[in-house]
Amino acid sequence: MSAEPETSTIGVLVVDDHAVVRRGVVAYLEALDNVEVVGEAGNGREALECLESLKVRGQPLPRVALMDLMMPKMDGVEATAEIAKRFPSVRVVILTSFGEVERIHAALEHGAAGYLLKDAGPSDVAAAIYAAANDDVFLDAAVARRLVQKMRAPQRGVAGLTSRERDVLVLIAEGRSNREIAAKLVISERTARTHVSNLLGKLGLRSRTQAVLAAMREGLVDPPT
Amino acid sequence: MSAEPETSTIGVLVVDDHAVVRRGVVAYLEALDNVEVVGEAGNGREALECLESLKVRGQPLPRVALMDLMMPKMDGVEATAEIAKRFPSVRVVILTSFGEVERIHAALEHGAAGYLLKDAGPSDVAAAIYAAANDDVFLDAAVARRLVQKMRAPQRGVAGLTSRERDVLVLIAEGRSNREIAAKLVISERTARTHVSNLLGKLGLRSRTQAVLAAMREGLVDPPT
DNA sequence: GCTGACGTACGACAAGTGACGTAGACGTCA
DNA sequence: TGACGTCTACGTCACTTGTCGTACGTCAGC
Numbered sequence: 001m002s003a004e005p006e007t008s009t010i011g012v013l014v015v016d017d018h019a020v021v022r023r024g025v026v027a028y029l030e031a032l033d034n035v036e037v038v039g040e041a042g043n044g045r046e047a048l049e050c051l052e053s054l055k056v057r058g059q060p061l062p063r064v065a066l067m068d069l070m071m072p073k074m075d076g077v078e079a080t081a082e083i084a085k086r087f088p089s090v091r092v093v094i095l096t097s098f099g100e101v102e103r104i105h106a107a108l109e110h111g112a113a114g115y116l117l118k119d120a121g122p123s124d125v126a127a128a129i130y131a132a133a134n135d136d137v138f139l140d141a142a143v144a145r146r147l148v149q150k151m152r153a154p155q156r157g158v159a160g161l162t163s164r165e166r167d168v169l170v171l172i173a174e175g176r177s178n179r180e181i182a183a184k185l186v187i188s189e190r191t192a193r194t195h196v197s198n199l200l201g202k203l204g205l206r207s208r209t210q211a212v213l214a215a216m217r218e219g220l221v222d223p224p225t
Numbered sequence: 226m227s228a229e230p231e232t233s234t235i236g237v238l239v240v241d242d243h244a245v246v247r248r249g250v251v252a253y254l255e256a257l258d259n260v261e262v263v264g265e266a267g268n269g270r271e272a273l274e275c276l277e278s279l280k281v282r283g284q285p286l287p288r289v290a291l292m293d294l295m296m297p298k299m300d301g302v303e304a305t306a307e308i309a310k311r312f313p314s315v316r317v318v319i320l321t322s323f324g325e326v327e328r329i330h331a332a333l334e335h336g337a338a339g340y341l342l343k344d345a346g347p348s349d350v351a352a353a354i355y356a357a358a359n360d361d362v363f364l365d366a367a368v369a370r371r372l373v374q375k376m377r378a379p380q381r382g383v384a385g386l387t388s389r390e391r392d393v394l395v396l397i398a399e400g401r402s403n404r405e406i407a408a409k410l411v412i413s414e415r416t417a418r419t420h421v422s423n424l425l426g427k428l429g430l431r432s433r434t435q436a437v438l439a440a441m442r443e444g445l446v447d448p449p450t
Numbered sequence: 451g452c453t454g455a456c457g458t459a460c461g462a463c464a465a466g467t468g469a470c471g472t473a474g475a476c477g478t479c480a
Numbered sequence: 481t482g483a484c485g486t487c488t489a490c491g492t493c494a495c496t497t498g499t500c501g502t503a504c505g506t507c508a509g510c
Binding site for chain 1: 245250401402433435442450
């Protein structure tokens with residue numbers, strides 16, 4: 001959709017814990033003649049090891065890493081942050097099935113240069129790779145829409161919560177009681193209850209049970225294993 | 226691992242809402258010379274429409290449908306049941322990222338002839354297709370392990386619940402209060418509380434908030450959008 | 451026919467939860 | 481400096497939730 005293909009070959013590292021998905025992505029990329037898959041990794045840690053080993057062997061680093069978010073060992077957000085810090089020349093493009101605002105936000109905040117959903121077609125993936133290689137940012141249309149929605153309604157959703165309320169919400173979503181939350185955050189149970197009450201009000205919820213679902217819906221926490 | 230390849234070509238229908246996953250699966254299958262991909266579908270409804278249209282045109286139905294579980298419009302379990310009923314010659318093999326006991330159970334119960342996880346390699350997919358084509362059942366090793374674990378400990382997990390308790394648990398996991406659960410099930414609120422109390426005890430949980438997480442962990446309900 | 455599991459229901463009680471209001475300390479920003 | 485937002489904390493009240501014990505009808509299995 002934008003960004004003319006670079007003249008030189010773009011190296012790509014594919015990171016996903018599902019072999020099938022890696023295979024599909026690689027198939028997409030093989031169709032592009034100025035893109036070369038330089039490696040695959042099954043989780044964030046492997047991705048970093050792969051980059052590290054390329055570096056010590058003096059081999060060229062990939063220009064782009066195409067990365068899933070939910071992975072064992074090290075998830076995509078963490079890996080993205082780590083890559084941005086240790087391998088700043090590598091652009092990270094997220095490719096995931098989750099389109100939750102919080103996750104998108106977190107990924108972009110940690111240096112992601114693109115965000116695709118897994119129902120994206122080959123052309124979207126190509127566009128995202130080219131954009132990233134050119135230091136542009138590519139966002140899936142659906143993703144962009146949600147981001148804009150979020151910015152238009154800044155007071156709705158978890159975005160309207162204070163950071164403390166968000167801490168509390170995360171703990172609620174882990175199944176903790178108010179007492180446990182208080183202990184965890186080193187505050188009194190009364191205060192914990194104040195936060196719970198406030199966040200329920202802001203989110204328009206009637207119980208902590210619903211808060212668990214809301215936290216997951218917004219991508220604030222992962223659904224249980 | 227088992228099941229010698231059939232002599233004739235095996236037609237396969239690939240059903241997944243993620244284009245990238247379909248592409249990966251198709252790439253796997255293209256490497257097998259006695260397997261032919263006869264169609265792709267993005268959800269359960271499309272899959273049924275596809276089979277229907279092949280039928281009315283008098284074209285041969287696929288021998289195997291490779292199907293994701295979580296899809297929009299119609300999910301995999303429902304589609305599997307429908308296919309088993311209306312197109313009994315088609316064997317359904319599940320290919321999904323969720324390895325929750327309840328889901329596995331539901332899929333097999335509704336007529337699935339195989340269950341793979343998405344981190345399966347090409348050889349697993351091939352083995353599952355061949356097995357299904359030969360009226361055998363192929364289970365991913367990890368999946369089989371969980372099934373066996375489940376059968377060995379029949380009283381633990383949601384399997385130890387009565388069907389009524391399971392109904393209640395599902396409603397809890399939707400964020401309903403005891404009063405709402407009672408209304409929904411047309412029982413008194415006291416009775417609803419009895420069920421809640423009993424199921425919490427059986428699952429070793431301390432609150433309905435934890436029950437929400439347990440229900441998802443076991444695959445009794447889907448995580449929210 | 452008896453036993454046991456299940457679903458239903460009640461009462462009473464304790465604990466947990468959520469909605470009020472109030473208030474001080476601290477930081478930021480105009 | 482003053483206004484504002486945030487985190488902290490307390491008290492109170494009403495409601496919800498969870499536990500325990502009890503009970504009865506039904507249905508399947510021995």
